[in-house]
Amino acid sequence: MSSSMEPRPLQSAFESPTFAEDSSIHVDQPVGSMSISPCGRDVVLGSKEGLHVIDLDSPYSPPRYLPHHTPWEVADVQWSPFASRDYWVISTSNQKALVWNLAMKTWQNSIEHVLHAHSRAITDINFSAFHPDLLATCAVDSFIHCWDLRTPSRPAISFSDWFTGATQVKWNRQDPHVIASSHDRFLRIWDDRMGAYPIRSIEAHGTKIYGVDWNRVRPNALTTCSLDKTIKFWDYKSETDTPEKMIRTPFPVWRARNTPFGWGVLAMPQRGNSDLHLYSRRAGDGASPNEDLPLVHSFPGHKGQVKEFLWRSRGGVADGVDHREFQLVTWGTDRELRLHRMNPEILERVGYEKGKTYISNRNISRLGAVYRSFRDVNSDLEVEDPESVSSIRQNATTQYAGGPGMNAIVVPHVRSWTRGARLDSRVGMQPRSNLRADTNPIAWMRGVKISGWDIETLGDEISHVGDKFSKVSFESVDVRQRKISISLHGPWGVDGDSLFLKVDIKFPTSYPKSAIPTFAFQKTAAVTDELSRRITADLRTIAEICMSQKRGCLEGAVRYLLGESSLEESIALVLGETGENVKSPVNDELEGESSDEDEVGMTQSQELGLSSELLRPVNANVMVPVAKVCGALWANDGRLVCFFPPKRDKSTALFDNLGFKEMNRLSRSDKVFEGTDDGASDYSDDSYSETSSSSGSSDILSGLPARFQPPQTWRSAGSIGIYRPRSTNNSQRSAGGAVVLKPPDAVLNFVSIHDFSDMLPVKRELASKYRICGKGPDVCAHNAAVALDAGYYELAQIWGLIKLVLHVRSTPVSAIEAKKGLRRAVLGGNGLDLKRALPNEELPGGLASAVIRWADHPLGSHWLVPALFDHFERIGDVQMVALLSCVLFDAKQEIRPDNSQEMYPTEPAFSLDFSSRYGVLTTPPYSTGTTPPNASRPRGIVADRKMPSQDVSGAASPDQPNQRGGSGFGSVLASSLSKSFTFGPSSASPPISSLLRKKPSPGDSPNTANLQPMQSDTESERLVKPRGKSARFKVTFKNQNAFDGGDPGSNSLLDRSKEGLYRAYRAAYADILLMWDLPVQQSEVLKIGRFSKDEATLRDKYYGGQSSNITSLPDPTPMSDSGSDIEGLDFQRHCANCGHALKRSIFAAAPAVPETPSKRHRRKHGVGQKEEDLDLWQTSSPFASLARGMGGGLSQGLRSKDDRKKNRSIAMPAAGRK
């Protein structure tokens, strides 16, 4: 057809499947400009992320992506129009122009030159129409530089207007020496032989000129357009300042260019209209010369402002006959690349008819361009001149701005260059995801719509399925070849294990109507032939069923492969499918996130009435909200961390000084940050565009508002979603700019830490002094004093109140030792019955309230306690609620040690009668296993017989006697204590004390000591278990019990049903204590109530599995142990878990051994069975030493006969002998 267009082995434009179609391609990139390759097959989109080369003949293939991240809008990108230089693409990057060589293999070195002479942003690039190495750039700095790419280091010729920035530069199409540029309202014509002065200046418009275009035929004629809504036609040789012709448009004109055919002018509105308008340069027949030139046609299609348009042509001129055909390619702010099919009738109306004579003086540089795509990296082209290699290297460094080598490059205006460059790295808005998005064929394909293409159905199906199944990776998609390769994990392994499958699927051309695709599994070790045959057979079945319905089978096949539906289900789905409800049944059964999202997405888009393109979550970085630059976050300890952006007045002053006009824009976008949120209108005014260095950016911004204004929700969603992120960039840019400009130590952000702990109800100073364990009233008294000292009168009073409540309750308990022992004996006597009747916890409560039924009293659990909790909850005082629950919990279980020591020999007493300072140190785990078994065993055996276990608990510190309220007891204890001191070392204590010494303890002697008194204490109790006495008391308590029996649950001061909540309070408070570095207190709090069965289950409920599952990240550091586990007794840095677990397991698993006569008497006392078991066990089990080491054995080992005597002697008067 055309002699000039040689039919290439691959294709010519006449084989192009898209040339004669309307189509659109969605490119979700911040594209600023577009250009077309000489052969018209590729278009290049210049975005802030780099270049995207799209093969228009293979629109389903994702573009080639050449990254070049920049915060600046790409003002212009130009593909060399010369067939001989069809690998060159020039794009702007602020004040630099990058010369890309697409023939180079990898993106690293594809920037061949960086043209850098402008000091401000480049606004336009234009190749000479005559010489393939010449091009011109113009910039906001008012310069026009002409470059010879053979010597790219500096401009060959420069012109300057000196006053106003240039918006456009264009080489004359007929005269290689003449260049036109536009500066504000002025059109200047330059001649490269005439030096620094324009050969002609025309004040062409009333407002800034945005478009200049030379006539393609007449050497002196050119066209300008402006926001003043006119397009004017000039002859620069004419003496007058009046245009030859003029078109008045209803919109401000952003660009108007002569069509490459006939006498058309295509005008692109700057705002207010998203169509392109084709005007004729010739008046209609019979029209008067004064009339406006006629509008021939409008090209609709874009939903946003059109940003760039170009013509794709094929065919050529042969023998003076014009055979060219055209297609219009447009890019809009809706991020659609559209291809508009040209109706010959329209062309006719601007004087073009295919096959007519051709005006011979037209200069076609594109002639003879090889019809090829640069989307695929060509290997047949080599870098021609060796020089460029060096420059490439340099440019490669510069491109990776922020690299250390960068600053060393000596280029004019290095400062601004570095500035831009470093910003580049700093702003950091370049997501890797772009690269990913580009390479994700599905995301890409989704955006491609081609009318009248059969392929579309397949492409649509693939992209639909690709959308839906996020777990399926589409490794390659070739719609033209009708084959795809997917990989996924499906339950095809042994026992339904997940198995990695890779499937190649080919779709015959008659698919889906009358053929099914072929499935080929890539073999791996796990994918056996047998398996792949089976799956293939099933897939074929599914595909055939689908074919019978004339439907695509890809979704069904993928579902099946993923194991989301069985073969039967898949078939049923296909057959029974009616519209939308397909998904739902499947959804529920499986993880099906992918299908969920679809539905969610859909309903939302419906609700909001947004078009789906705008809601598309993939590549959703457009949706990234504006960055937060100010914030306040609480730290755990009541400090508030605030961060603020730099003070604005400072920075704007800086900007002004430096005279950066862009900063106007930036500070304006700052307003978005400031939240003035003055809406979009601000952005569409002219001044914005003027200050805008990159003309491209402004029309995006100005285009959007018009669209987004009407509905309110729309506006907010739209403007924020799409347009604010841009403003984010801007202001970040401003910040970045500031960095460089300021001295290195400049203040940028303010981070301040405010201590507001005084505002919080939780006080560390109190926590460190509060006591948690001990006798309720004493604790309360102590805590009241602490609060008073610290000046918290309210708290002090409340502690006082609680003390009163508890005091009465605990009177009998703490009265005298004798009484206590007796009571226990009584309890023992009744214990069996009671225990059977009541849950363990109820028992002590019943007994406690036997004294005064505070639980029912309004000042007890009926009113006062809940009211207190309520109050502290309301003010959020975790400390008080936790402490209250501790103290009241203690109260509730006041007598429990007496009872439960039989049940759980070591633990309960431990949890209660535990001095806050030293008690912890006796924590059983430490001594576990470290006590030499030999040393303690013989003794232990003997001791155990008499006084089983229990003692560990006591942990009575020196002040224990006081708590117990024992009158003279203390002194006795003291003496026993001293005795034990001397005695201890001789038996088991040396290893223990040395062990203890290792702990972070207040001192050694208390450690040793506290083992002792506790022991004697309990021992005395233990020994004082006279039957006779117990009988006497039994009566009393029996009555009491009977009396209480009716409502056991109401006896405690705490609401049992809220036990879990109290536990949570304590856990929360314990957390705070840990954070305050008060591990002792933390352990105490955690200990409270841990050992009731109820609690144990609760604990399991809340924390179960946690310790076993999670410990720390790989290769744990010491730190990882430091956080004390909820398991509790550990305190920092000691792994108490194991010791703890051991202890529990030992007692829980205590073997049942036949009772021996020697214990029978004790049994009659109602002492728990376990105690006896323990005895036996301790004599028999090799683990007994461990247990003793943990507590029982420990204290027993320390026990001497003397002690026992002492104790007995104390106990005797009260309890009598057995």
Add this chain to the structure above:
Amino acid sequence: MAAPQVISNSGHEDMIHDAGLDYYGRRLATCSSDRTIKIFEIEGESHRLVETLKGHEGAVWCVAWAHPKFGTILASSSYDGKVLIWREQPQNATSPAGGSTWTKVFDFSLHTASVNMVSWAPHESGCLLACASSDGHVSVLEFRDNNWTHQTFHAHGMGVNSISWAPAAFAGSLISSTPGPGQQRRFVTGGSDNLIKIWDYNAETKTYNPTQTLEGHSDWVRDVAWSPSILSKSYIASASQDKTVRIWTSDASNPNQWSSQTLEFDTVLWRVSWSLSGNILAVSGGDNKVSLWKENLKGQWEKVKDIEE
């Protein structure tokens, strides 16, 4: 109140987007558009920059310290779509004075758009990190059995901006007569669809399911915060670009009934943060002011303090 401790020279070369003190309040992590995270040692009134973490390829939006029982772990999320997990390892375990190194222990990059917020679950629930991304998905990473696993699910159509966990034992679960099975994992998300959603973990299906959708905001929800205080009421605060903060409360007796109170401001709002105790809410917004709010005994929210830089 003592004068605030000011770190005026953070060393960041660009805007700071998040800052957080660790569990013990000894270290401060900040993150910035300069793609770095900086860690400061805070000792008394002094502070010292100890580390700069580089690894993100975009602005770092959020940092979050894990509970110390898991080690010294920091999670960060960025515009680049990645969530990175950093861990401090002492170079020499025996010498406490010896330096320590931060290493990136996990790189989660399955999100296809900016990850706007990350949040660690209460430590009782395990080592769980929830991530909110502009791609509309939420992912929950779990470290368990020496392995990172993740679950990703769709949450908000136009992007998820924020996420916050409920305390492990939140009010409703504690008081209800039938305690729920297993640990409670529950969190709240705020999205660009102006909605707030509450999610519950179903231990049987091992999935997170939305149980509540709170509507009320008329613009993007930028931040949500579930009050960490375990009280008989649950509190969720949400900050939105509609210039309001809403405080959602639900009573223990009726845990699925949320009612909200609205605090109005003059500016878009960015962050809300609850104090660990006392339920004081810190609100920050576009005017670069911070205010503290507290519920009075009548149940009304009052501003108790204003903070400006």
